[in-house]
Amino acid sequence: MRLYQLLLALLAGGCVVVAQPAVDSIVNAASYDPAVPRGGLVSLFGTDLARSTLSATSTPLPKRLDGTSVLVGDLELEAPLYFVSPTQINFQVPFEALGDRLSIVVVTAAGRSRPFLVRLTAAGPGIFTRSSDGKGRALVFSPAFEPVEVVSGGEPIIFYATGLGPTNPPALSGTAGAAVEPFHRLTYMPEVFLGEMPARVVFAGLAPGLAGVYQLNVIPQTAATDRLWIRSRGQISNFTDVGIRAGQNVTNARGTIELLYPTARADAEPVGYSPHLLVARFTARLDIAPNADAFSVAAVSDGGASSIIRFDPANDTFEGIVSVPAEAPRYGDFSRTGFSPVDLFSCHNLSDGTPVCQPFPNAIIPASRIPPAERRALDLLPLPDAPVAQGATGELRIRGIARRGSSFAIDADNNARLSTFAGYVTVPLPPAPSRTATLKLFIDGHRVASTEVSYRVGPYSFQF
Amino acid sequence: MPRIINLAGFSMLAVACASAAPEIRSILNGASYALPGTPGSAIAQGSIFVIFGTELGPAALEQAAGFPLPTTLGGTSVRITSGSVSLDAPLLYVSERQVAGILPSPAPVGIGLVAVTYDGRTSQSGAFRIVRTSPGILAQNQAGSGAALAQNINSAVDQPRNTISRPARPGQMATLWVTGLGPVPEPDGAQPTPRDLDVDLEVLVGGRPAAVRYKGRSPCCAGADQINFEVPRDVEGCYVPVVVRAGGAISNFTTISVARPGTDCVDVSGITGPEIERLQTGGDLRLGAITLTAAKPTEWSGDVPGFYEYGNGEFFQYDWNILNARLGIGRPPPGSCLVSLRPQNPAGFGRRPTGLDAGAALNLSGPKGSRQIPRRAPGTYSESFSSGAAQLQYLEPGNYIVDNGSGGADVGQFRATFTIPPELTTTIQRAAIGITVSWRGGDPAGLLTISGSGQDSFGPSPFFTCTERVAAGRFTVPDYVLASVPANLSINVAAVPGSSPQARFRAPGVDVGYILFSSIEY
Numbered sequence: 013m014r015l016y017q018l019l020l021a022l023l024a025g026g027c028v029v030v031a032q033p034a035v036d037s038i039v040n041a042a043s044y045d046p047a048v049p050r051g052g053l054v055s056l057f058g059t060d061l062a063r064s065t066l067s068a069t070s071t072p073l074p075k076r077l078d079g080t081s082v083l084v085g086d087l088e089l090e091a092p093l094y095f096v097s098p099t100q101i102n103f104q105v106p107f108e109a110l111g112d113r114l115s116i117v118v119v120t121a122a123g124r125s126r127p128f129l130v131r132l133t134a135a136g137p138g139i140f141t142r143s144s145d146g147k148g149r150a151l152v153f154s155p156a157f158e159p160v161e162v163v164s165g166g167e168p169i170i171f172y173a174t175g176l177g178p179t180n181p182p183a184l185s186g187t188a189g190a191a192v193e194p195f196h197r198l199t200y201m202p203e204v205f206l207g208e209m210p211a212r213v214v215f216a217g218l219a220p221g222l223a224g225v226y227q228l229n230v231i232p233q234t235a236a237t238d239r240l241w242i243r244s245r246g247q248i249s250n251f252t253d254v255g256i257r258a259g260q261n262v263t264n265a266r267g268t269i270e271l272l273y274p275t276a277r278a279d280a281e282p283v284g285y286s287p288h289l290l291v292a293r294f295t296a297r298l299d300i301a302p303n304a305d306a307f308s309v310a311a312v313s314d315g316g317a318s319s320i321i322r323f324d325p326a327n328d329t330f331e332g333i334v335s336v337p338a339e340a341p342r343y344g345d346f347s348r349t350g351f352s353p354v355d356l357f358s359c360h361n362l363s364d365g366t367p368v369c370q371p372f373p374n375a376i377i378p379a380s381r382i383p384p385a386e387r388r389a390l391d392l393l394p395l396p397d398a399p400v401a402q403g404a405t406g407e408l409r410i411r412g413i414a415r416r417g418s419s420f421a422i423d424a425d426n427n428a429r430l431s432t433f434a435g436y437v438t439v440p441l442p443p444a445p446s447r448t449a450t451l452k453l454f455i456d457g458h459r460v461a462s463t464e465v466s467y468r469v470g471p472y473s474f475q476f
Numbered sequence: 477m478p479r480i481i482n483l484a485g486f487s488m489l490a491v492a493c494a495s496a497a498p499e500i501r502s503i504l505n506g507a508s509y510a511l512p513g514t515p516g517s518a519i520a521q522g523s524i525f526v527i528f529g530t531e532l533g534p535a536a537l538e539q540a541a542g543f544p545l546p547t548t549l550g551g552t553s554v555r556i557t558s559g560s561v562s563l564d565a566p567l568l569y570v571s572e573r574q575v576a577g578i579l580p581s582p583a584p585v586g587i588g589l590v591a592v593t594y595d596g597r598t599s600q601s602g603a604f605r606i607v608r609t610s611p612g613i614l615a616q617n618q619a620g621s622g623a624a625l626a627q628n629i630n631s632a633v634d635q636p637r638n639t640i641s642r643p644a645r646p647g648q649m650a651t652l653w654v655t656g657l658g659p660v661p662e663p664d665g666a667q668p669t670p671r672d673l674d675v676d677l678e679v680l681v682g683g684r685p686a687a688v689r690y691k692g693r694s695p696c697c698a699g700a701d702q703i704n705f706e707v708p709r710d711v712e713g714c715y716v717p718v719v720v721r722a723g724g725a726i727s728n729f730t731t732i733s734v735a736r737p738g739t740d741c742v743d744v745s746g747i748t749g750p751e752i753e754r755l756q757t758g759g760d761l762r763l764g765a766i767t768l769t770a771a772k773p774t775e776w777s778g779d780v781p782g783f784y785e786y787g788n789g790e791f792f793q794y795d796w797n798i799l800n801a802r803l804g805i806g807r808p809p810p811g812s813c814l815v816s817l818r819p820q821n822p823a824g825f826g827r828r829p830t831g832l833d834a835g836a837a838l839n840l841s842g843p844k845g846s847r848q849i850p851r852r853a854p855g856t857y858s859e860s861f862s863s864g865a866a867q868l869q870y871l872e873p874g875n876y877i878v879d880n881g882s883g884g885a886d887v888g889q890f891r892a893t894f895t896i897p898p899e900l901t902t903t904i905q906r907a908a909i910g911i912t913v914s915w916r917g918g919d920p921a922g923l924l925t926i927s928g929s930g931q932d933s934f935g936p937s938p939f940f941t942c943t944e945r946v947a948a949g950r951f952t953v954p955d956y957v958l959a960s961v962p963a964n965l966s967i968n969v970a971a972v973p974g975s976s977p978q979a980r981f982r983a984p985g986v987d988v989g990y991i992l993f994s995s996i997e998y
């Protein structure tokens with residue numbers, strides 16, 4: 013569903029419900045992430061969910077549309093509904109729902125669906141995109157609410173998200189954000205990153221007239237990449253993109269980016285557990301213009317892996333921040349990382365078809381399970397500059413000299429410590445046999461390399 | 477692209493700050509901490525509840541000074557609404573992230589809403605279920621798991637807290653501290669009047685019912701109940717499960733330690749209570765673990781059918797956190813089960829385990845000849861014996877000898893004998909009344925764990941662990957255990973490492989050494 017469609021009352025031709033409703037999936041309506049944020053907007057997909065297509069025409073949102081209702085949790089709270097159709101329902105997860113797992117049941121005149129389990133999070137930010145599937149170009153507007161094609165540093169933009177949590181004053185489930193003061197401002201201000209640079213958030217709260225949808229007014233800095241994402245209370249949104257303005261601070265910019273581990277080779281060792289290490293390497297060459305102003309080189313990948321180098325030609329310096337694994341995860345100890353390691357070797361289907369896997373006790377992966385290839389990949393990466401108290405990765409800060417009018421290179425021979433970076437990626441369960449990592453390299457706002465690499469996750473043969 | 481909606485202009489919204497207000501993350505039984513949506517998560521009339529969240533109260537903890545308990549404390553108040561009734565809860569303590577109070581006994585049974593007001597700002601409401609009885613056992617970790625808050629009644633004046641170094645004796649009286657046995661007619665914030673509550677109640681200790689002598693409010697503490705019971709005579713161990721069934725509801729699973737007079741309790745791993753306390757307070761233990769595995773893929777795995785055989789050796793100096801994960805200390809004694817609502821979380825970072833030099837290779841000899849398991853990294857030895865073979869190539873049942881040649885710098889020379897027992901085959905019957913596991917083969921002198929665990933896209937589920945002697949041949953998981961976990965758990969049966977004397981070995985420089993054979997279908 014496109015966002016604007018959520019707002020329109022659509023009445024489609026009906027088909028008569030004869031079968032019991034069935035739920036196939038429930039995702040964050042903006043990011044398509046399977047985690048469901050309290051008070052957020054979600055999309056439920058399935059069959060025989062309603063007789064016809066019908067949207068709410070006003071707020072507070074109704075709890076029943078065309079005879080369909082959605083019950084949330086073991087307390088069976090009725091969810092406010094935006095839209096129902098035979099195959100999709102968009103609803104708001106009630107703010108009153110507590111707990112970290114919720115069963116969701118759809119009720120129609122034909123009966124109740126089997127409960128569908130979702131993970132409830134306090135925050136689960138999702139940014140609405142043009143394609144309405146959580147990917148690609150974000151829905152970005154100017155202060156005059158005109159679509160924005162290219163974002164410029166210092167120029168304010170508006171975009172929309174869901175899953176940003178409670179507001180002050182508290183909003184009732186199903187009710188719209190106030191259009192006049194007092195607005196429903198967020199209790200927790202999210203961090204907004206545009207082009208890997210923090211943007212200044214000037215307003216974050218429920219969008220006036222909408223329930224479960226938040227409006228963010230931000231002023232970005234000059235972007236190092238085209239990524240737009242939010243971090244709200246430690247939770248990271250979908251990575252969306254925006255059009256950015258390339259700089260004129262470099263010439264002859266070129267480079268490569270590759271995934272070092274896991275590899276895409278057919279005979280590569282499969283990943284036997286989740287989370288797994290992701291190590292990437294890039295090379296970059298550029299000539300710094302004689303009149304260059306500040307610019308950046310940014311190599312980014314999934315799992316929070318990045319190497320971002322900010323150049324300050326006016327002072328002949330650069331500073332790079334490179335993500336590398338913290339010490340404890342290198343020997344399998346994920347107890348202070350927020351990850352719950354899973355033994356993919358243990359995954360199997362129960363008799364009812366439910367796939368299950370075993371967690372590693374105490375969030376510790378036995379040392380003997382870390383394959384040699386991963387050890388070799390880890391050996392490429394120095395420890396973070398400072399011990400990491402919480403989290404799986406830390407930072408290396410690398411400073412050096414970069415002069416206007418000179419050439420600069422990052423590769424195995426030049427500034428090599430900037431070139432290799434890493435993060436950790438969770439494999440969603442049930443695991444797919446392969447995963448794709450998206451890697452991008454930007455130099456002064458120019459995308460000079462990008463790649464999507466598929467690598468093997470299963471089958472789960474355990475080898476050395 | 478159509479306009480989203482005609483909103484107030486950007487400049488009108490240019491107000492930057494976030495606006496802090498109380499936020500409720502959860503409201504839990506104040507003893508069991510059972511998570512919403514799990515069995516036992518309902519909150520009983522007259523019981524202690526705990527609210528977790530943010531901005532709930534003052535930065536420093538403030539406790540109620542005495543009776544009657546206040547309904548406003550440190551600027552915080554908690555309003556409970558059920559149906560048309562709204563009541564302010566008597567408060568025990570308040571802080572920024574946690575508030576505890578008592579659910580008023582007159583709050584009607586049903587779906588309740590709770591809202592916290594602090595400093596004039598009110599949270600979004602959270603929904604929870606109000607019931608008459610919902611027992612929760614207070615735990616020493618104050619999070620509802622692990623050791624129960626229980627006292628050994630040695631005499632009227634000698635009633636020490638039960639710990640793994642101060643076990644109860646079979647047959648002696650003990651006190652269990654709980655909440656949620658039911659409402660009382662007096663105001664909940666007043667000093668309680670002790671009286672036996674009219675509630676149908678059972679205390680299960682190591683799976684056996686215990687004789688109950690008292691069940692009701694404690695005179696000391698509002699909302700807190702105590703149960704005086706007799707420790708069954710036929711239970712023993714450092715982690716004997718204790719669970720309360722009351723009014724049709726089941727409490728959290730906790731443990732007490734029980735040992736015969738004059739002895740220490742012993743964990744299923746063979747480690748004693750005092751030794752575990754030493755490890756928990758910063759001690760290290762040097763573990764030598766040799767595991768031989770024969771794995772056979774099922775259709776699910778997609779691997780080439782056949783046998784995959786390999787040998788592993790791990791020689792490490794571990795701290796408590798990692799050792800606990802490796803050895804599984806804390807299993808219930810044979811014939812009983814424990815339910816954990818959350819995955820275990822170590823107290824802090826494990827220290828980096830130190831790999832021990834046990835020599836260049838482990839030498840294995842058995843019915844099919846000799847093989848070497850070479851060192852791959854400090855403390856880590858591994859070798860593959862077969863990969864996708866149609867028949868077992870090496871790890872056949874029979875007698876084996878393992879040694880480490882002339883030894884290494886950290887682990888001296890050792891030579892151990894070991895028997896791969898007849899293959900353990902299990903049958904799992906899931907029926908309406910429960911799960912029965914029966915088995916053949918295995919090491920008759922050893923122990924098995926029967927565990928039900930699962931991890932889905934949302935993380936680990938509550939899980940159970942039962943222990944039984946291999947010689948018993950079968951085990952039925954009790955109904956109150958299955959009622960406390962999700963129905964769709966994966967059942968796993970595995971030998972307890974080192975539980976059989978013949979599978980242990982001694983080596984200079986190793987505190988605990990064992991050899992384990994496992995046959996896996998995956």
